[in-house]
Amino acid sequence: MAAGAGEAVVGCFRSMLAAVGLRGQPGAVEVQGSTGGMPGKVGDEGGPAVSHDLNIEGISKYFGPVQALAGVTFTVKAGEFVTLLGPSGCGKTTLLRIIAGFERSDEGHVRLGERLLDDLPANRRPVNTVFQSYALFPHLSVYANIAFGLRARHFAAAEVDKRVEFGLGMLQLDGLAERYPHQLSGGQKQRVALARALVNEPEVLLLDEPMSALDAKLRAEVQIEMRRLQRKLGKTFILVTHDQDEAMTVSDRILVMNQGRIEQIGTSSEVYEKPRNRFVAEFLGAANLIPAELVGPRTVQTALGMLELRADPRWERGTLAIHPERIEARRTPPKSNGVRVRVKDAVYRGDHVELLVEPGPLRVQAVPGINFEIGERLWLELPAERLEVLLD
Amino acid sequence: MSERRKIHPVVTMLALPSLLLLYLPLVAVAVYSVNSARIGLVWEGFTLRWYRELLHNEAMLDAARNTMILGLVSTAIATVLGTLLALGLARFPWPKPIARTLDVIVDLPVVTPDIIFAAAMVIAFSMLRSLWAGFVPGMLAMVIGHVTFQISFVALVVRSRLVLIGPTLMEAGRDLYASSFYLFRKVTLPLLLPAIVAGAMLAFTLSLDDFVISFFTAGPKSNTLPILIYSAQRRGLSPQIHAISTLIVILTVALVLGLERFTRYRKA
Numbered sequence: 001m002a003a004g005a006g007e008a009v010v011g012c013f014r015s016m017l018a019a020v021g022l023r024g025q026p027g028a029v030e031v032q033g034s035t036g037g038m039p040g041k042v043g044d045e046g047g048p049a050v051s052h053d054l055n056i057e058g059i060s061k062y063f064g065p066v067q068a069l070a071g072v073t074f075t076v077k078a079g080e081f082v083t084l085l086g087p088s089g090c091g092k093t094t095l096l097r098i099i100a101g102f103e104r105s106d107e108g109h110v111r112l113g114e115r116l117l118d119d120l121p122a123n124r125r126p127v128n129t130v131f132q133s134y135a136l137f138p139h140l141s142v143y144a145n146i147a148f149g150l151r152a153r154h155f156a157a158a159e160v161d162k163r164v165e166f167g168l169g170m171l172q173l174d175g176l177a178e179r180y181p182h183q184l185s186g187g188q189k190q191r192v193a194l195a196r197a198l199v200n201e202p203e204v205l206l207l208d209e210p211m212s213a214l215d216a217k218l219r220a221e222v223q224i225e226m227r228r229l230q231r232k233l234g235k236t237f238i239l240v241t242h243d244q245d246e247a248m249t250v251s252d253r254i255l256v257m258n259q260g261r262i263e264q265i266g267t268s269s270e271v272y273e274k275p276r277n278r279f280v281a282e283f284l285g286a287a288n289l290i291p292a293e294l295v296g297p298r299t300v301q302t303a304l305g306m307l308e309l310r311a312d313p314r315w316e317r318g319t320l321a322i323h324p325e326r327i328e329a330r331r332t333p334p335k336s337n338g339v340r341v342r343v344k345d346a347v348y349r350g351d352h353v354e355l356l357v358e359p360g361p362l363r364v365q366a367v368p369g370i371n372f373e374i375g376e377r378l379w380l381e382l383p384a385e386r387l388e389v390l391l392d
Numbered sequence: 393m394s395e396r397r398k399i400h401p402v403v404t405m406l407a408l409p410s411l412l413l414l415y416l417p418l419v420a421v422a423v424y425s426v427n428s429a430r431i432g433l434v435w436e437g438f439t440l441r442w443y444r445e446l447l448h449n450e451a452m453l454d455a456a457r458n459t460m461i462l463g464l465v466s467t468a469i470a471t472v473l474g475t476l477l478a479l480g481l482a483r484f485p486w487p488k489p490i491a492r493t494l495d496v497i498v499d500l501p502v503v504t505p506d507i508i509f510a511a512a513m514v515i516a517f518s519m520l521r522s523l524w525a526g527f528v529p530g531m532l533a534m535v536i537g538h539v540t541f542q543i544s545f546v547a548l549v550v551r552s553r554l555v556l557i558g559p560t561l562m563e564a565g566r567d568l569y570a571s572s573f574y575l576f577r578k579v580t581l582p583l584l585l586p587a588i589v590a591g592a593m594l595a596f597t598l599s600l601d602d603f604v605i606s607f608f609t610a611g612p613k614s615n616t617l618p619i620l621i622y623s624a625q626r627r628g629l630s631p632q633i634h635a636i637s638t639l640i641v642i643l644t645v646a647l648v649l650g651l652e653r654f655t656r657y658r659k660a
Contacts (some may be wrong), residue, residue: 059659099566100563100567101566102563102566102567111486121566121571122563122566122567122572123568123571123575124564124569127567128567128568129564129567131560131563131564133560135560135561135563135564136564137561137564137565137579138561138583139582139583148568148570148578149568150563150568151569152565152569152570152571152574153569196568197567197568200568200569339418
């Protein structure tokens with residue numbers, strides 16, 4: 001779909017909602033008390049008039065003796081696209097489930113603006129989730145799936161209809177309303193899951209690895225589409241993934257998580273270019289880690305020889321990181337930070353040549369064009385401004 | 393379509409006698425139910441006379457009525473209780489050891505021999521009679537007896553479906569603003585319905601065919617068809633017994649076929 005058309009559809013969606021008066025009116029989300037035995041109201045804590053920052057304040061969670069989250073604190077600004085990135089078991093999904101209200105934290109608070117969400121059950125939080133397996137209701141049509149959240153709050157049929165229609169349009173699902181989930185492709189299911197969440201106009205949309213079930217090509221398209229959708233809607237999106245490319249493609253900021261802790265928070269380029277520690281450096285872009293010892297002002301001794309740094313590290317012994325594509329391979333000695341190495345392995349990758357060299361071993365991505373022979377001796381330049389000093 | 397696999401002759405040689413062994417008695421009963429000979433095993437021509445006579449046999453009609461009342465009432469109660477039991481077992485965050493114990497307790501009536509169960513019922517009711525005189529052998533005791541073993545079967549069927557559905561759809565419903573009641577009505581119940589119907593049909597079939605528990609808990613006025621057939625058999629075979637037996641077999645087969653239809657899980 002062309003960007004212009006998408007904009008038109010989404011713009012239409014927003015103005016329509018404004019026209020029906022669904023945004024910013026607490027009354028609109030009140031239950032009209034038609035079903036016996038239902039507790040009073042749903043979402044009566046005030047409608048999404050203004051967007052709020054989501055504050056995660058010292059969240060800890062234990063599963064028996066296992067600590068899944070260890071005092072996680074951060075803020076997601078209203079309208080921001082934040083990704084929780086980390087290996088499986090790092091606590092990212094648990095954190096998402098705590099925000100959604102499926103799990104309770106053992107310590108800490110979740111706050112949306114000034115409002116404490118801790119004691120609100122999942123069905124009363126202005127937060128919606130796109131599940132990893134989509135979790136579409138198999139017994140309901142696409143239309144009824146998307147309408148579920150609206151009908152559960154007893155919106156008038158006409159309003160439900162308008163919102164669902166716009167949801168279908170926004171995610172290019174026109175003509176699929178009468179289908180059932182088992183009649184949809186993976187990509188279509190994913191878009192239904194997105195529409196089902198977004199028609200509720202949540203303040204925060206949570207996405208639990210929503211692209212893991214798609215094939216690589218479709219995933220790349222969906223990532224771009226997701227980013228565009230988020231920008232248009234201006235909603236807060238929180239994505240959970242273990243895929244660093246996906247995280248860097250879609251996010252305003254990335255939270256790198258490991259073992260229930262946040263290792264680093266920053267923009268894609270910050271966490272990639274300026275990793276704080278070994279975990280982040282290795283997890284994003286598989287950087288080379290070089291143990292080093294401080295021997296003089298801005299000079300360290302490593303297995304590769306003496307290297308110059310931009311600034312003095314804060315340690316006596318520590319680690320340097322450099323991404324493979326930041327190392328320059330050449331046949332003549334560079335002016336500074338030159339290292340004499342021998343090629344152990346060379347793999348042609350089309351847009352670059354992947355070298356494995358000794359000592360190190362170091363991984364280097366060199367521009368193709370030069371033919372590297374295995375066993376050949378080369379010079380590498382490890383530019384001082386590309387050598388990141390890690391904290392550990 | 394999957395390709396047709398060759399069947400080894402030994403399989404056929406084993407299967408045919410087994411099927412004969414299983415179905416020959418049933419077929420024999422059906423054949424004699426339309427044999428005009430009153431006594432003996434000689435074929436004397438086709439007749440529906442015994443079926444017509446059934447309609448005028450008061451004891452038989454009474455027993456049929458009792459069987460139906462017992463079956464329907466006990467099934468209705470057991471279906472509700474069994475479903476609730478399955479939901480409670482699956483949903484409540486029981487600690488692991490307790491969950492395991494509960495599973496065993498629920499499954500126990502399925503594997504307990506009927507006769508043990510029935511004897512236990514007799515003892516239980518005689519003890520309960522000291523509390524309330526209403527616990528005499530009869531319809532009430534039979535309904536309670538049947539419900540007691542039916543619950544396990546219903547719970548078993550419903551629980552396996554709950555496990556199949558998994559917790560994510562319920563979370564999705566919650567996430568989409570559904571209250572507990574709305575979630576049950578719009579998600580849990582529709583998804584469980586095939587299992588609930590299957591469980592109910594299984595329970596009804598079991599009640600219909602039950603002899604042992606009925607026999608031990610029945611009162612003088614609450615003969616069911618299995619009990620009637622048993623006592624009639626002792627007086628000698630009657631073609632009417634063949635006729636009613638055939639009808640019960642047909643009803644059971646119909647229920648089992650219906651059950652088959654409902655247990656097939658439509659996958660999303």
